[in-house]
Amino acid sequence: MENKQITYGIHATLEALKSEQEIDKIFIQKELKSQPIKDIEHLAKKANIPVSYVPIQKLNRLTKENHQGVVANISPIKFISIETLLETSFQNKENPVFIVLDELTDVRNVGAIIRTAECTGVSGIIIPKQGGAAINAQTIKTSAGAIFNMPVCKVDHIKDALFYLQSYQVETLAATEKTENTVYDIDLKKPLAIIMGSEGKGVSKTILSMANHKAKLPMLGEISSLNVSVACGVFLYEIVRQRL
Template structure:
């Protein structure tokens, strides 16, 4: 079985709560306060081995440089499928709410996007197999545990995936400064897939052409674009707001 690492108190605690298969947990020697105490207790209840190690050992193993005194060795994250993500929404009797990420390379952006996606009830995230960050330790840490609850599917071809989503009756909205309408003037209440482009290039031309419509975020400053995770958060919360409106 492939082994991965989770670093930091929130990611490790959420993995334990979610029933993730944990091989062992390394804890900083002498640490026993607050959330560390809860992690140790939960691990003991589940029969998970705990090793108390020096800070230098944790620093050596850490990929995120923010282990907060705890690193867990866990079974590697299992990726979902597009079909499972759509089916999840149907089982919950809700209109699908999906994110398509076009070449997001920064693990901090993906982790932050996952955290917001969990908060607003996104059914799943779709990423390309190539030219995209996967579910790394840094992504898990930045997501603050959301990686345990938001399914992620890897696909070979985002354009073909958009066609599949359309066949399921899902509208596809891209975020780009070329959009005709600001995001708050566009009806986003139905079954929807939001497409967020990469940090530098935005949405590729082919993917943009596949979208049913393009929305833009109004900007009056000197900078021409927002960070991908910030743009994604604004759009996700606009979908959430519209869906929450009565009548």
Template sequence: MEKKLYAYGIRPVLELLESKKEIDTIYLQKDIKTEWSMQIKSESKNRNINLKLVPKHKLNRLTRKNHQGVIGLASIIVFQNFDNLLSAVFDKGVFPLFMLLDRITDVRNFGSICRSAEAMGVHGIIIPKKESAQINDIAIKASAGAIININICREDNLESIVKRAKASGLSVVACSEKSKQNINQINLKKPLLMIIGSENNGISDKLIKLSDAVGKIPILGKTKSLNASVAAGIILFEYNRQQNTN
């Protein structure tokens, strides 16, 4: 049976509609008459999407989360092939930027990373088939719908991905608080694969050894480490800062 996922809340559902992904049903609270609800009704009609106007208690039965009066039921995302995606990015004549997530299992962290990655122009996120966060309604909510709009590659062997990325001309930069070098001391103005590890386990030794450079975020306070999604956002900001610096 094909897996389904729920996008709940105004922004995630609007993102779902804009993505042109296959949508099974949209549940809209029937007593809501706002500009965004009219937009959802119009787009659902144009795309022949099954729109159900339901009472609030029906939505509450579908989820305990803050649905804001609207829930979208869609097919689970289609995972992309890394090699095909990388070739497509090179064909556009731009520097590829990919992010590999090593053993990040918290769905909210994963969703937040996807949100930052999509906003900062990452071409694709690579996750392992095992020891990775589920892509479910909680992750979509945490990403504010960004999961729907970013390419995700799910791979059996992360080491193989890193080797293929390097063979294709990408530099591999791992982000670890154990590094002696700050991330802003590393040249990021090149085709790049960034590696982010989990808060508990960090990045595996094998992936660290395959990396071209390892950098850390400088910590000025007493806190020893940062949340993985916060760290990803800071590193992506540094990447974009360097791209815009002569």
């Protein structure tokens, strides 16, 4: 599998799971039903790691080695807990900024956002364990290596992360066209989490309803929306402008 770290084989994957390796996804050959396969499924479910059941041809494309019907994507970075992220962020800054990515699917967009986030002093990125883009070699390349300087937190559910952020008095701001407010209308000097939605659907309805604030960017041309990484960059630099 080009440009990705993988482990393959039943026993190697089991050991990776038991040692709590950062696994993004597990691919299992369809119709395999042995006890070790059931053990992998159980441990993956317990750790909330997505499992895809695929034909053997897919696994053969992922690796030419003897995979025994199992291949796992290993994350190239170590994730931190949301508790650790918030505790350390408030120790280092009075008014930290976070970015919450609500099911973005393009790894290059995620990488570009992380690069801009690092340049603008963001304290951390929060992503879902399932439903979003994996952190892989493409993410690292697009971030120009900034990901190694940026704490990244994976959470089971974005809505729970928002509750936790708000318990720390972090205000949440959703980037959405479904509002009359622009980002220039809002005070961005407080502890803040910017919520960026997926490329196709934007911020999900449930998450949108939980946000303290909603804001859009003024669009003066014929095109009705910006690329999500570009939009995020505009939001972040408005934060920088207000705080300078």
